[in-house]
Amino acid sequence: MSLHSGKRLKGWALVPLAGGILGLCVLPFFVRAYLIEVVMMYFIYIILAQSYRLIVTVHDWQLYHVVLYGVGAYTSGMLAKSAGVPVFFAIPLGGLMAALVGVAITTPLLRTKGWGFYIATYGLAELIRLSWLKFRNPFGGSTGIIDIPWPPVVAGIDFSEGVPYYFFSLGVMLLVLYFLYRIEKSHLGDSFKAISMDPDLAASTGIHIPRHRLMACAIGGFFAGIAGGLLVHRLGAVDPKLFNLVTMLYLLIWVVVGGTKTFWGPIIGVSVMHTLFELSRPLIQVRPLFFGLSMTLVLIFMPGGIEGVLLKVVARWQKRNRLPTAET
Amino acid sequence: MSSQLFIQTVANAIAASGMLALIAVGLTLAFGVMQMANLAHGHFFMAGAYTVYALYALAGWPFWWAVAAAVAVGALLGLIVERGVFRPLQGDVVSGFIATAGLMFVFEVLVGEIWGWGLSRPIPSPYMRAFRFMGAAVAFQRVLVIPFAVVSIGGLMVFMRRFRLGRALRAVAQDPEAAALQGININRMTALALAIAGAYAGLAGGLMSTIYAVTPSLGGHIILPALIVVVVGGMGSIEGVTLAALIFGFVMTFVTTLVDGVTAVMVSVTVMALVLAIRPQGLMGRVVA
Known part of the structure; x- marks a missing residue:
């Protein structure tokens, strides 16, 4: 098994990939509206799962990823609702916030190892989730936040409708997958894998392990936050139970x-x-x-x-x- | 806070500490002996509570027989998890951890399907009397767990130091290969550790069943405080877990009484994060685990 595995997909792999994307592009014109909503959830979940896998490649099987997904959802929703930030800007800002929170949770506990790390970071993330439950004033308590703005009309296309939002989330998913694929195949991705295979050996080749773990956590958190933003502007509401x-x-x-x-x-x-x-x-x-x-x-x-x-x-x-x- | 409420809260805090210690000591023992973390451990506690519900409240057994059965059920579940999940995954810490996360769902649905979802199961208290102390009344039933916690955890400490079997457990925890070379059967030791862990959680669940709201989600509620106690105490350390259980028993009970339950969890995880940021190995852990 070689660690360095080519930068590009081979020709034969591109055919089913292109076919799949084409299929997803024509799908909404042939199915009921309900099914479009269902497929949209797959896009969001694939972003979530794929961003989690990036963190897993450094062997940090943490249990707080869905809280970062929630941080993205809450941030994006609240920015759009209360601060009037346009939805398409609020979503990446939610991602940024999720990355920051992920780093803030991980940094003080980097020295713990194994499941001590999983439990401790999960505990801190639970602190965030419980604060949504506890503080009715910005976060709305157990009922959460409702009436979150839909995306606007851009260039004559109303993104609050099912089909345009379907294509928007499909586009975001493909973009995220592209970025994550490039990271996977880059030097950084190889360093991540080296850490999960043999941390001591990786450190001895000059890989700074804490820094790489934080980097994986920030990148993964950012994309989890994006997934949360996509979710919240389709549901129009958010509550702590989702996370x-x-x-x-x-x-x-x-x-x-x-x-x-x-x-x-x-x-x-x-x-x-x-x-x-x-x-x-x-x-x-x-x-x-x-x-x-x-x-x-x-x-x-x-x-x-x-x-x-x-x-x-x-x-x-x-x-x-x-x-x-x-x-x- | 009036002096009456204060005394009652102290009594509740000691009881909560005893319960947390009974649950967490099994988690830490299992971790020490086989490096496996059992996320479904809270469900052993729940199984103990449901055993008492089924045998005492429904079938009319004497309370103490039902509690003894809860201990047996907990031990049996521990053995099943050891044989079915931990042994096949031995050496793979992450998989063991996640596999028991799957078991959380399994136990919860089984209990819900057998005894019903929704409202908590009422269990009549076998002891209606209360201690009277400086004007405060402390219900007997609430503090029942304290003597059991003291005796069982003290007994476990003595067992680990003085008895051949206990020393063998410690040997496996320190170095499984060297222990195997001494002729210690490792599989038997890990089974023993998980049986003790399950029995203690079952005991706690049985004793606390008359106080707690017994619902299928009980296991999921109790596991976070128990895990916090284990990581703060220092994984694998029985003494550390006992100390941490005392700290968090008091923190959680006092904050719950003065503010509310959600805040109590929030304060607890903050304390945990502070301790671990300074001492990643926990209060009494020897190594970063």
């Missing part, structure tokens, strides 16, 4: 079941698990049982997730055809 541990567990389930080894794992995870989630609506009470069990069983019996199985299949296929082994 609790249950949401975090679903995020973990997407990422673990999909796999985190390659860039495509979380996308597969969201696509498969969120589809099952939508299909199992009639079983709403017992649904968490199935999802929790699936994550536990995947970790025990299928550690690479769905992606790991696919990689094995591809490797076997290439071996049979005497092609060079798959790059991972």
Whole structure:
């Protein structure tokens, strides 16, 4: 397995990718309005899961990512509602705020390790989430904030409508995925992976581990905040319950079941698990049982997730055809 | 704060400390022996509470028999998690941690489906009497957990120091390979650690079931304070956990009484962050874990 894996996607991989994007572009003209809303949530969740994976590449499996998603949502919503900031500016500002909060949570606890770090950072993030619950005055308490402005009309296109917002969020998702893909394939991405493989060896080659962990946390937090901004200006409301541990567990389930080894794992995870989630609506009470069990069983019996199985299949296929082994 | 309320709050704080210590000591023991963090540990506590509900409130067993059954149920759940999740994932800390996060969902749904969602289950108090002390009344039922916490945690400390089996547990915690070379069966030790952890959480759940609102989400509520106690005490340290449980038992009870429960959690995590920023290994932890 080589750490440096080409800067570009190979020709054969571009075909299904282009096909997929084209499919997403024509989809809204053929389906009911409800389905458009459902697909939009996939875009938001893919941004969320993919930004989480960046942090996972430095091995910081933190449990506060959905709180940063919430910070993005609250910041963007409040800026647009109370300060009159245009929605398209409020969303990146929400991302910036989420990055800052992520760094603020992580910095004092960088010296803790392993699950001491996971628990401590989760605790601090819970402090933020509980302050939304506690302080009715800017944050609205348990009912949250309502009447958050919709996006405006730009160049004759009304972005508060379903289809234009669908394309807006699709565009944002593709842009975010492009950035994250470039980071993954850059020197920085290689440094991140080196840290997760062997921190001591990575440090001895001159990688400043605390700085890289903070960098991953800031970049991941920024994109999580963007996802929150996209969510809040579609829902028009936000409340603390959206960002609790249950949401975090679903995020973990997407990422673990999909796999985190390659860039495509979380996308597969969201696509498969969120589809099952939508299909199992009639079983709403017992649904968490199935999802929790699936994550536990995947970790025990299928550690690479769905992606790991696919990689094995591809490797076997290439071996049979005497092609060079798959790059991972 | 009147002196009556103060005395009652102190009594409640000691009881809360005892309960937190009973829960957290199992978490820290499991961490020490197999480097595994069990996010579903709060659900062992919940299982203890539901056992008492089912056997005492519904089936009419004597209270103490029901509590004994809660201890057994907790131990059994500990063994199941050890055998089913931790042992196959041994050495992979992150996977073990996340796998038990999945179990949180599983336990919650099972309990909800068996005994019903929604409102909390009422459990009649077996002891209606109260201590009278300087004009304050302290309900017997509320402080029932204190003697049990003192005896079981003191007993565990003695067990870890004086008994062969306890020393073997400590040996595995310090160096599993060297312990294996001494002829210690590591799998048996990790099973023992998880059984003790589950039993203690089950005991706490059983004793506190008459005080707490017993709902399927109880496990999820109790786990954060317990985890805070473990990381602040120093992972793997029973003494540290006991000290931290006392600190947070008082902090949480007093802030809850004076302000509200949400603020109590907020103050607790702030205290935790301050301690860990200065001492990343926790109050009595030897190594950064």
